[in-house]
Amino acid sequence: MSLLPDGMHVTTSMVATYFEVAETVIRAVVFDHREELEGNGYRVLTGPELSYFKQLSGIRTHTASLALFSRRTVLNVAMLLRDSNVARQVRAYLLDTEYTVRNRPVDNSVHNLPADLLAALAAGLDNRIDQRVTHILGTTVVPLLNALIESAGEQRKGLLSAREDIHRAQRKLAQHEQKLHRLERARARRPLTGSRPLAGSTASTDAMTGREFAQHVAELLRRDGCTDVEIDSGGDRDATLTARTADGRGLVARCGDRTPHRAVGDGEMREFVGTKALHRADVAVYVATRPLSREAHDVAAQAGVTAVHRGLLEAWSAGTVLQALR
Structure with a gap:
């Protein structure tokens, strides 16, 4: 039986070839009797141990692991294989050898x-x-x-x-x-909102959730004489409010997404213009705690939307009435 270059081990395929069986048969034997085989020298090399063994023995393989059988393990496999003529011959040879040695006269001449x-x-x-x-x-x-x-x-x-x-x-x-x-x-x-002028600190509005910010804008509208103020939809990102101004005009307001470090884009403003048309509102107010892009300002001006940017929001919260609500 041929051995690896180290002269001591063989691989799974070499064992299968020797016993004239498929590799799956050898793997099945290992699966069923692994503890016994490991006790007789069977082992699986991986990682640095495998790399060193390949370097030492000169074997070439691209697999991530390598199963090695010692000579004793090969004999162990021969004892476990049933459907292999070679295994039966090995067992017969071992039995014959044991019988011959046991019955051989002891040579005492050495003494x-x-x-x-x-x-x-x-x-x-x-x-x-x-x-x-x-x-x-x-x-x-x-x-x-x-x-x-x-x-x-x-x-x-x-x-x-x-x-x-x-x-x-x-x-x-x-x-x-x-x-x-x-x-x-x-x-x-943050002070509680009420009938008195609301807090105008940008720090207080920055700390609000989306729902709280929508309620803050609703209070500002009520403070400035609007009636029938309702929050149609809302969440953590934005909310739409509807109301009637003090002189009876229909109003729609949008509390924009308050994601920090990002300006309001023209796409968001165009979407709100569509909301204004859907509600057939006379007054449209877009409220944001972040700056508006130049394109968003242009879209708002063309569509008659009052853009309440960060600075104007602080003044409105402090008590200044929006021009669109007068």
């Missing part, structure tokens, strides 16, 4: 040799054993230990890197928590 010759023979045998052990240690055990040490070092680096990532994430979470606390404090300090 009649001089003591110094017996000592020399024993020393020579010990030397051969020592050389074999040294060869095995140098070609398999030591390289494998080196590979394991190298792998442990790489794993330690990975753990250290993961720990740094966790620390960075913890710092970011702490920063976000501080920001949330600041927003909560700002909301707690």
Whole structure:
């Protein structure tokens, strides 16, 4: 039976070829008797251990793992295979050998040799054993230990890197928590709305939810004499309000999406112009806590929409009446 270049192992395909069975049969034997086979030398190489073994033995394979059978494991497989003529022949050979050895007369002539010759023979045998052990240690055990040490070092680096990532994430979470606390404090300090002029601080409106902002605009409309003020739709992003001005004109207002660091675009303004036409409103007010793009301003001017940008909103909240509501 041919061996790998290390002279000690064979692969799954080599075992299957030797016993003249399919590789799936060998894999099934390993699946059913893995613990027994591992006890006799079967192992699967992966990662750095596989790379080092390929470098050491000169074997070429592009798989992520490599199953290795020792000679003892191959004999173990022969004992477990049922439907293989070769396996049956191996079993018969082992049984015949055991019978022959067991019934062979013991040769005691060696005991009649001089003591110094017996000592020399024993020393020579010990030397051969020592050389074999040294060869095995140098070609398999030591390289494998080196590979394991190298792998442990790489794993330690990975753990250290993961720990740094966790620390960075913890710092970011702490920063976000501080920001949330600041927003909560700002909301707690925001005065309640009522019949008196509403708070004009942009910080207070920035801290509002979409629904709260819509209710804030509704209170501003009521304060300036509007009646039948209703919030038709609303959510976290925007809301549409309808009302009647003090002189009876129909009004529609839009509380725009208050996403920070993004100007209101002309597309959003055109969509609101369509809402104005749908409601057949005489007065249209677009309220935003963020700036409007030049294109959005142009669309609003052409369609007769009162654009309440951030600065105008602060003045309106502080008590100034919108020109469109007078």
